[in-house]
Amino acid sequence: MSSHGAPIPMTSRKGAALRGEAHVPGDKSISHRSLILGAMAVGETKVTGLLEGQDVLDTGRAMEAFGAEVVNHGGGEWSVHGVGVGGFSEPENVIDCGNSGTGVRLIMGAMATSDIAVTFTGDASLNGRPMGRVTDPLALFGTQSVGRTGGRLPMTIVGAKNPVPVRYTVPVPSAQVKSAVLLAGLNAPGETVVIEKEATRDHTERMLVGFGAELSVEDTDEGRVITLVGQPELKPQTIIVPRDPSSAAFPVCAALLAEGSDVLVPNIGLNSTRAGLFYTLQEMGADLTFENMREEGGEPVADLRAKYSPDMVGIDVPPARAASMIDEYPVLSVVAAFAKGQTVMKGVKELRVKESDRIDAMAKGLRAAGVEVDEGPDWWTVTGLGFGNVEGGITAESRLDHRIAMSFLVMGLATNKPMSVDDGGPIATSFPIFEGLMADLGASVTRSNT
Numbered sequence: 122m123s124s125h126g127a128p129i130p131m132t133s134r135k136g137a138a139l140r141g142e143a144h145v146p147g148d149k150s151i152s153h154r155s156l157i158l159g160a161m162a163v164g165e166t167k168v169t170g171l172l173e174g175q176d177v178l179d180t181g182r183a184m185e186a187f188g189a190e191v192v193n194h195g196g197g198e199w200s201v202h203g204v205g206v207g208g209f210s211e212p213e214n215v216i217d218c219g220n221s222g223t224g225v226r227l228i229m230g231a232m233a234t235s236d237i238a239v240t241f242t243g244d245a246s247l248n249g250r251p252m253g254r255v256t257d258p259l260a261l262f263g264t265q266s267v268g269r270t271g272g273r274l275p276m277t278i279v280g281a282k283n284p285v286p287v288r289y290t291v292p293v294p295s296a297q298v299k300s301a302v303l304l305a306g307l308n309a310p311g312e313t314v315v316i317e318k319e320a321t322r323d324h325t326e327r328m329l330v331g332f333g334a335e336l337s338v339e340d341t342d343e344g345r346v347i348t349l350v351g352q353p354e355l356k357p358q359t360i361i362v363p364r365d366p367s368s369a370a371f372p373v374c375a376a377l378l379a380e381g382s383d384v385l386v387p388n389i390g391l392n393s394t395r396a397g398l399f400y401t402l403q404e405m406g407a408d409l410t411f412e413n414m415r416e417e418g419g420e421p422v423a424d425l426r427a428k429y430s431p432d433m434v435g436i437d438v439p440p441a442r443a444a445s446m447i448d449e450y451p452v453l454s455v456v457a458a459f460a461k462g463q464t465v466m467k468g469v470k471e472l473r474v475k476e477s478d479r480i481d482a483m484a485k486g487l488r489a490a491g492v493e494v495d496e497g498p499d500w501w502t503v504t505g506l507g508f509g510n511v512e513g514g515i516t517a518e519s520r521l522d523h524r525i526a527m528s529f530l531v532m533g534l535a536t537n538k539p540m541s542v543d544d545g546g547p548i549a550t551s552f553p554i555f556e557g558l559m560a561d562l563g564a565s566v567t568r569s570n571t
């Protein structure tokens with residue numbers, strides 16, 4: 122089932138070479154944070170290039186329920202009139218975060234140190250995902266929570282009346298958990314310290330500094346130690362959201378796989394905490410180049426040029442790189458199916474608790490399409506068959522997971538027989554223009570009944 126309405130079966134097939142420019146939408150992680158931090162600042166934050174995907178729209182609606190004013194001015198221009206740290210009012214109704222783990226976990230953190238009680242829910246996918254990873258550290262601030270068995274949504278969070286600052290080492294590599302603790306620390310007096318053993322995406326840290334918070338980061342033997350001074354007055358910002366490398370992954374991989382392709386994907390952020398896929402593809406022998414490398418808003422940015430790459434080989438993906446490409450493993454597994462030899466992906470147990478169990482979802486579809494996949498709790502391998510040798514011709518389950526749906530649709534551009542997914546609806550959570558963008562490049566990705 123689609124998260125919003127009837128399922129949308131979709132099919133892709135081999136056809137013309139992909140050509141042209143792919144202007145992918147704004148970064149999902151930065152878009153959520155723009156709205157949440159905008160709501161916690163005093164005054165008006167302006168956002169250009171916001172991702173208008175369902176996940177982010179749900180976060181915007183939630184911020185309104187807490188008392189912020191969120192206005193869509195059209196053309197990707199948004200503004201948020203914030204209520205200040207500690208200024209959230211209690212929503213009158215349940216907060217529905219739809220399909221979004223980032224949305225619900227960051228918002229739980231943002232409200233956890235205010236004297237309000239909030240009930241959160243989501244779709245069937247989100248309601249199956251673990252929330253204990255966030256409510257455990259929030260309890261240290263004095264926050265209470267009651268959810269379903271196993272720490273699942275729906276869940277009510279009772280914010281701490283007299284929060285105390287915390288020192289917390291994040292037990293799993295998760296930017297969502299790190300961010301929830303930092304956002305909770307905003308309304309606790311004194312210093313909140315978060316330690317991560319493996320670096321994860323650092324947008325919250327960068328943006329908190331941009332909004333005027335006192336935050337420092339130190340690399341130590343313990344890991345990355347982030348120290349935040351609580352109860353700042355956050356100052357409204359003007360934010361230009363860079364284009365999302367996780368969305369860029371789909372047209373990039375499509376171009377590598379579809380014969381004769383040459384696609385430019387402009388203005389993609391290459392922050393080292395996000396760019397792991399592109400380096401991995403280069404190591405596999407992809408004809409992928411970074412053009413016009415520059416700095417924008419303190420971040421490295423480049424135009425990615427991807428060309429058909431029929432001679433890619435399987436590699437061992439360094440586990441240390443996992444956090445910087447965690448959302449890209451599904452589409453990497455598709456590329457691996459066409460490479461020669463085995464691709465080994467280790468240290469990736471987080472893939473099992475995303476919108477779906479992504480190892481299981483990809484393994485089932487790839488095997489049905491004729492590709493050998495082996496797996497364990499935190500690793501999987503794909504044995505590539507080489508170009509022209511991947512059969513396809515199946516309908517894969519999307520499992521309410523946008524990245525699974527898009528990965529199988531990219532795969533169908535190079536399999537011998539078309540590939541279908543039972544529901545392309547979830548694609549709208551992160552990449553609402555996917556279908557049109559792929560069509561503009563010349564790819565045959567269509568709704569199955571059209």
Ligand SMILES: O=C(O)C1=C[C@@H](OP(=O)(O)O)[C@@H](O)[C@H](O)C1
Pocket residue numbers: 149150151222223294295296297298300322447448471
């Ligand atoms: O903080 C974020 O914006 C995100 C963090 C990652 O999740 P985890 O923190 O669960 O690894 C990632 O998968 C998600 O798409 C976005």
Ligand SMILES: C=C(OP(=O)(O)O)C(=O)O
Pocket residue numbers: 220221222223224448475476524551
């Ligand atoms: C894991 C993802 O998102 P979230 O955790 O926000 O649902 C994703 O976009 O791939």
